[in-house]
Amino acid sequence: MTPIVTVLALAAAGIGTSIADAQAPLSAPGTTWDASQLPETRGIVKQYTLTSRGDVDGLILNDGTEVKLPPHLTPQIVFAIRPGDGVSVRGLRARALPLVDATAITNIATGKSVVDNGPPDGPGRPGSDQTVNGRITTLLHGKRGEVNGAVLEDGTSLRLPPPEAERLADTLRPGQTISVRGDLLETALGKLVDVRAIGTSPDQLTEIEGPRPPRGPKVGPDRLGPPPPPPRG
Numbered sequence: 001m002t003p004i005v006t007v008l009a010l011a012a013a014g015i016g017t018s019i020a021d022a023q024a025p026l027s028a029p030g031t032t033w034d035a036s037q038l039p040e041t042r043g044i045v046k047q048y049t050l051t052s053r054g055d056v057d058g059l060i061l062n063d064g065t066e067v068k069l070p071p072h073l074t075p076q077i078v079f080a081i082r083p084g085d086g087v088s089v090r091g092l093r094a095r096a097l098p099l100v101d102a103t104a105i106t107n108i109a110t111g112k113s114v115v116d117n118g119p120p121d122g123p124g125r126p127g128s129d130q131t132v133n134g135r136i137t138t139l140l141h142g143k144r145g146e147v148n149g150a151v152l153e154d155g156t157s158l159r160l161p162p163p164e165a166e167r168l169a170d171t172l173r174p175g176q177t178i179s180v181r182g183d184l185l186e187t188a189l190g191k192l193v194d195v196r197a198i199g200t201s202p203d204q205l206t207e208i209e210g211p212r213p214p215r216g217p218k219v220g221p222d223r224l225g226p227p228p229p230p231p232r233g
Contacts, residue, residue, distance in 0.1 A: 035104035035115060038090040041065060042108070045085050048077075049140055049151070052159050052194035054185045059087070059105075060138065060151065065098040067091070067105070068143050070116055078189065080112040081105060094145050101143045130184040131202050132156060132193050135177045147172065149195075158182075160195040164208050168198060171206075181205055 043061030051057045055071035056078065067089050069077060081087060086109060091102035106113040134152030142148045146162040150172055158180055165172055172178070179202045183194040197205035 035090045038103055039093055041067070041089040041091070041093065041100050043087060043089075045081060045083050045087055047083050047151070047155055048189050049149075050157050050159075050185070050187070050190055050192040052183070052185075052192065054187045054189070054192060056189060058102075058140075061087075063098070064138060065100060066138075066141055067100045067102050068141075069102050069105070069114075073114055073116060076114040077105075080107050080110070080114050085109060097141060097145050099141050099145060129182065129196075130193075131179060131181045132184060133177070133179045133202070136172065136174050138174060139172070150174075154191075156191040156193060158193050158195050158198075160198070160208055167209075168206065171198060171200060176200070179205060182208075 041061075043063055043065055046060045046062050048056045049058040049060060049066070051071050053071070056069065056074045057071045058069050059067040059077075059081070061067065068091075085107050088106045088108055089100055089102050090104040090106075091100045093100050102116075104113055104115045132152070134154055134156060136150045137153050138151050139147050140149035140151065140157065140159070142162060147165040147169070148162045149157060149159040149165070151157055160168075160172075178198060178200060180193055180195045180198045181202075182196040185192045185194070195208055197207050199205040
């Protein structure tokens with residue numbers, strides 16, 4: 001059974017130990033931190049963002065805010081939150097970017113919440129090598145604000161290592177029409193290209209260097225945790 005089938009099967013069965021009514025606390029019993037004390041961000045979900053495995057690792061809201069979520073929450077997110085839903089997000093907001101590292105997210109209409117209580121294991125999934133063209137509408141970021149991809153006008157997500165995104169910043173910018181070659185993954189949640197080459201046209205592509213993101217890791221690619229707090233004066 002492929003991961004996406006597993007995801008939909010879990011969603012259909014209502015399996016998701018992190019899902020609770022909005023009236024309940026946004027933290028599971030026995031956990032140390034109370035998510036309801038974190039800053040709240042509200043908005044309408046425009047689309048999911050996907051990892052190179054095709055798991056959901058975040059949301060983009062209609063106002064352009066990017067919400068980061070751990071990929072192991074994919075079944076719960078798909079069950080509770082869909083494009084077009086109004087959501088309340090609890091998490092740390094970046095200083096200079098419309099970016100939220102979410103700990104909990106609630107569907108305002110249904111009251112269902114998803115809380116990050118730690119990652120399980122998860123299998124990987126291959127894609128097909130293809131060339132895709134389109135215009136960039138927004139950039140994607142890791143939890144620390146580093147650029148690690150983009151979204152095209154048709155909703156296709158692009159992923160590449162942050163050092164390469166920085167090196168190719170002149171090409172990877174909103175409004176730029178680009179061509180990319182890489183593993184194309186099409187799922188019920190959206191389309192994703194794990195970029196291996198990028199350029200302004202199919203015959204002028206620059207190969208992506210450095211290690212590729214791992215497939216099928218035991219934890220999500222962005223689960224490094226927030227940076228430590230500054231020392232007390």
